[in-house]
Amino acid sequence: MTPHLEAEDLTRTFTVRRKLSRFRSERHEVTAVDSVSFAVERGEAVGYVGPNGAGKSTTIKMLTGILTPTGGRVRTCGLDPSRRRVELAARIGVVFGQRSQLWWDLPLTDSFALLRDIYRVPAAEHASRLAECVELLGLGDFLGTPVRQLSLGQRMRGEVTAALLHAPELLVLDEPTIGLDLESKERLREFLAELNATRGVTLLLTTHDLDDIERLCRRLLVIDHGRVLADGPLSRLRTEAVGERTLVVDLEQPAEPLTGLPGVTGCRVENEGRRHHLTFRRDRITAAALIAAVAERAAVHDISVVEPSIDDVIRRLYAGEVVHPAEEIGVNPGTDAG
Numbered sequence: 001m002t003p004h005l006e007a008e009d010l011t012r013t014f015t016v017r018r019k020l021s022r023f024r025s026e027r028h029e030v031t032a033v034d035s036v037s038f039a040v041e042r043g044e045a046v047g048y049v050g051p052n053g054a055g056k057s058t059t060i061k062m063l064t065g066i067l068t069p070t071g072g073r074v075r076t077c078g079l080d081p082s083r084r085r086v087e088l089a090a091r092i093g094v095v096f097g098q099r100s101q102l103w104w105d106l107p108l109t110d111s112f113a114l115l116r117d118i119y120r121v122p123a124a125e126h127a128s129r130l131a132e133c134v135e136l137l138g139l140g141d142f143l144g145t146p147v148r149q150l151s152l153g154q155r156m157r158g159e160v161t162a163a164l165l166h167a168p169e170l171l172v173l174d175e176p177t178i179g180l181d182l183e184s185k186e187r188l189r190e191f192l193a194e195l196n197a198t199r200g201v202t203l204l205l206t207t208h209d210l211d212d213i214e215r216l217c218r219r220l221l222v223i224d225h226g227r228v229l230a231d232g233p234l235s236r237l238r239t240e241a242v243g244e245r246t247l248v249v250d251l252e253q254p255a256e257p258l259t260g261l262p263g264v265t266g267c268r269v270e271n272e273g274r275r276h277h278l279t280f281r282r283d284r285i286t287a288a289a290l291i292a293a294v295a296e297r298a299a300v301h302d303i304s305v306v307e308p309s310i311d312d313v314i315r316r317l318y319a320g321e322v323v324h325p326a327e328e329i330g331v332n333p334g335t336d337a338g
């Protein structure tokens, strides 16, 4: 089956003017997206992450037909997005956290009715999908409120509903939780996770919120300076991009820092010498062997192994501090960010 999203050496440059003085300016090229290649299969939930200016929104705009590539090839649901925009619109849903697709002066219900007519959704289907979104996203209290009077969180719930009323197979979200409070974020994440799990709707989302990724994405595409730095399941990037784990040991008796243990690269002690955080290289020693080595040195009360946080993983990938060979973790070998 054709992947839902395909990019092959996808490139987009912009010509920008830089002012040199009051009367002089020069033109130069910015490569926002630089030979990006990936494929997203049906039913996947992929996080597209990268620092500010990395090229995420530009990629999304090309995938959804808003921008035309200057190089390479892009296909969304098997279609050339910029040439088949109308056809594509009927098959995908798009949510831009910073831009609205709702009619500002109309109540939400009127926007939804207009979208029903635009996408020619049968009335009964529309009504049942809307009822479901109203319930799951809690829109009931403000369906009759003009969009301009809604809070950001309320509007975003409206935006997601608007993107789903025509039952798209693929949902592309650009920073869907930006600016939302914790409860609204959580509600939206739960809804999206459910949509992916039970309906098989493919999700591609850009975000700076690592909790979004943790909750929603099984796969991460990391981009910087327009190039893909890493592409793989979050679990694999977590265990392999960061070569270290931490063993947290609670001792029966206070002790000096447990130095000189094999594979251990750092030791932090707290709780008056009772708790030791031992950072160790996963390629040098297993957790079991380290626990045994610790037990020989001191009486152990409790023990746990802490994996690197997603924050650590992303930070290391941005910094190009990848420990393992590129091919092992799907890190793009040509893009060592050093």
Ligand SMILES: Nc1ncnc2c1ncn2[C@@H]1O[C@H](COP(=O)(O)OP(=O)(O)OP(=O)(O)O)[C@@H](O)[C@H]1O
Binding pocket: 014, 015, 016, 030, 031, 032, 050, 051, 052, 053, 054, 055, 056, 057, 058, 059
């Ligand atoms: N219309 C445009 N004209 C000129 N340069 C642009 C244009 N759109 C984007 N760029 C440049 O392309 C690069 C990538 O921008 P893009 O908006 O895709 O990044 P992003 O990863 O979405 O960033 P952020 O996380 O800050 O939203 C940036 O250097 C940006 O200044």
